[in-house]
Amino acid sequence: MSNQDRNSRRRFLRQIGATSLLAVASPLSSLAAKEKAEERMLFYEKKISTGDKIRLGVIGFGIQGHYDLQTALKVPGVELAGICDLYTGRLENAKELFGKDLFTTRNYKELLDKKDIDAVIIATTDCWHARITKDALAKGKAVYCEKPMVYKISEGPEVIAAQRKSGKVLQVGSQRVSSIGLAKAKELLAAGEIGKLNMVNAVYDRQSSIGAWQYTIPKDANAATTDWDRFIEVTEKMAYDSKKFFWWRAFKEVGTGVAGDLFIHLLSGTHFITNSKGPHTIYSTGQFSYWKDGRNMPDVMSGVMQYEDTPEHPAFQLTLQVNFVSGTGGQEIIRFVGSEGVMEVHGNNLAIRHSIMPEAPGFGGYDSVFTFSKAMQQEMQKEYNAKWTEAQRRSPRKEDVNFKAPDGYDEHLDHFTHFFDAIRTGKPVVEDAAFGFRAAAPALSCNESYFQKKVITWDPLNMKLV
Numbered sequence: 001m002s003n004q005d006r007n008s009r010r011r012f013l014r015q016i017g018a019t020s021l022l023a024v025a026s027p028l029s030s031l032a033a034k035e036k037a038e039e040r041m042l043f044y045e046k047k048i049s050t051g052d053k054i055r056l057g058v059i060g061f062g063i064q065g066h067y068d069l070q071t072a073l074k075v076p077g078v079e080l081a082g083i084c085d086l087y088t089g090r091l092e093n094a095k096e097l098f099g100k101d102l103f104t105t106r107n108y109k110e111l112l113d114k115k116d117i118d119a120v121i122i123a124t125t126d127c128w129h130a131r132i133t134k135d136a137l138a139k140g141k142a143v144y145c146e147k148p149m150v151y152k153i154s155e156g157p158e159v160i161a162a163q164r165k166s167g168k169v170l171q172v173g174s175q176r177v178s179s180i181g182l183a184k185a186k187e188l189l190a191a192g193e194i195g196k197l198n199m200v201n202a203v204y205d206r207q208s209s210i211g212a213w214q215y216t217i218p219k220d221a222n223a224a225t226t227d228w229d230r231f232i233e234v235t236e237k238m239a240y241d242s243k244k245f246f247w248w249r250a251f252k253e254v255g256t257g258v259a260g261d262l263f264i265h266l267l268s269g270t271h272f273i274t275n276s277k278g279p280h281t282i283y284s285t286g287q288f289s290y291w292k293d294g295r296n297m298p299d300v301m302s303g304v305m306q307y308e309d310t311p312e313h314p315a316f317q318l319t320l321q322v323n324f325v326s327g328t329g330g331q332e333i334i335r336f337v338g339s340e341g342v343m344e345v346h347g348n349n350l351a352i353r354h355s356i357m358p359e360a361p362g363f364g365g366y367d368s369v370f371t372f373s374k375a376m377q378q379e380m381q382k383e384y385n386a387k388w389t390e391a392q393r394r395s396p397r398k399e400d401v402n403f404k405a406p407d408g409y410d411e412h413l414d415h416f417t418h419f420f421d422a423i424r425t426g427k428p429v430v431e432d433a434a435f436g437f438r439a440a441a442p443a444l445s446c447n448e449s450y451f452q453k454k455v456i457t458w459d460p461l462n463m464k465l466v
Contacts, residue, residue: 048077054420055081057117057141059108059132060124061090063215064146068121068173072144072416081117084108086227087245089218106227108132112139119169119423122146125248126256127234130155137166142423144416146173147268148260149436153444156437156463163433171419171429172436174268178418179411181348184403185336186273188343193352193401195340197274200318202266202334205326212291212299212324213249217242243294250295257297257447258322259284264443266320268431269334269345271439275312278438278460279305284446290325299324303446320446340398348405354398360388437463 054077058069061083072078082103083094091104105111111120112135119142122132130150136143143163149172150156163170176182189197206212223229223240231245232238235253249255271278282305286298303320307313336343341354363369363384369377415430422429438460445456445465457466 052424053077053079054423055079055116055118057082057084057111057114057120059084059111059120059122059136060128060146061085061094062123064173065121065123067412068123068144068146068416071410071412072121072420074413075417075420078420082111082114084111086231087218087221088225089220106230109135112136112141118142119144119419123173125231125254126151126260127254130159131234133159133170134162137162137168137170140166140168142169142419144171144173144419145436147264147436148256148440148443149433150440150444151256151260153441153448153465156441160433160437160463169419169422169429170433171415171422172431172433172439173415174265174431174436174439175412175415176265176269177272177431177435178415179348179405180409180414181345181350181403181405181411182269182272185343185345185350186275188350188352188401189273189336189338193341194336194338194343194354195356196314197316197336197338198314199316199337200270200274200334201321201337202270202318203321204262204266204332205321205323205328206330207324207326207328208330209291211330213247213295214291214293215246217246221246247295250291250293250297252296252447252451255297256444258286258299258301258324259303259443259446260440262322263301263303263320263446264439265332266334267318267442268435268439270318271435273334273336273345274307274316276307276310276460277312278458279307279318279442280458280460281306282442282445282449282456282458283454284320284449286450289323297447298450301446301450303449305442343401348409348411350401350403352401354400356396356398358395359392360384434463 056072056078058065058080061069062085065085069080073080080098080102082105083091084105084107085091085094086106091106094104095102103111103114111117120136122129122136122143122145124132126148129145129148133143133145133149150159188194221242226245228240228245238244238253244251244254249257249261270276282303284301284303286301288298289300291299300323301321305318305320307316307318309315332347334345336345340356341352343350343352363381369380372380418430421427441458441463445458449456459466
């Protein structure tokens, strides 16, 4: 290999983050993980033949559609073949970005009818996810569907059945499950680094109007430019409302609120790290604290979920929190609390701090013993000292662990890499329809709990409400 080829290879590997698993800062860096990373590097070193090319269509070219396409096109051998969106301005934007000859349409079925399209990204309003996914699979397309996979829990089994019938790849777009940081957290938890897990606290706060979904609405927005009649084909009939079209996450008629947007990231990450299939009981509450702009989904919401003891993990409780006017300035953190320490996952990085109880039980200090007679105190102190050594009375010390992903690492790109790998090689995706539904159902149940003011019971193994 020439020096020029080597330098090119290094630049490319830095771009796709394939060297990430080699930059482990913890004592549990595994040789197997390094070998897996190198295997992935070698796969992408090979020349992409015509047969390996993947022609991609995008359905829904809003904010996430733009980001998804931008990331997908970084993977070698992926080409754009068409874009669908209901708003005319976004189709104009697509041609400005990719050329006037790009195929564009307002009817997603026209895009699915194109024989030269192998896979589609579905980044539409939540209420359209299930219908377009099923139609795409029936047309023989591989599908990358943004989270949540479904708008209603009842749609989940239909999507799973459609994927099985088609045999095509379906990956859900909760990109954090492809993060090397979460993979390291999974490894450390399984190794017993924090002892026995008993609680998870997951927070995703924001503090901005854009973070609260108050996206800019174009000046030409109206029922015609947004194809409103087509937009509401899967909903109850509604009069045109530009906020429901462009701020759709804030409205239950078309979106799923903080639960479908952010709870689901926290749930996906927790399920990936713990190998969990999901909770059994779900309760949530919420309020309108600041963003009183006509929305009917709360801007502050909390959830509590109970996970039962299973072969994959011990029983634990999960708390979820989203606050759209948080004085923290915004934060994303999943905190795993075990019997011997705490693991905090911040994006792609993590830190573990240990606190281990001594072998000997407590005696003295803030204890009832000082309320006894002096004779009784002395007698019991003598017995305690005789039974437990000084070493047994001290808390054991354990080295803390820190893991930091390499600068520029992008889990979104890893997620798309896994998707296209699955199409090319037939290997499983990291977030299939069952995983996606097991994350979506508890998130959507939080909305049901909030509106119905009751505890929701879920069967995570059989994936059904009880």
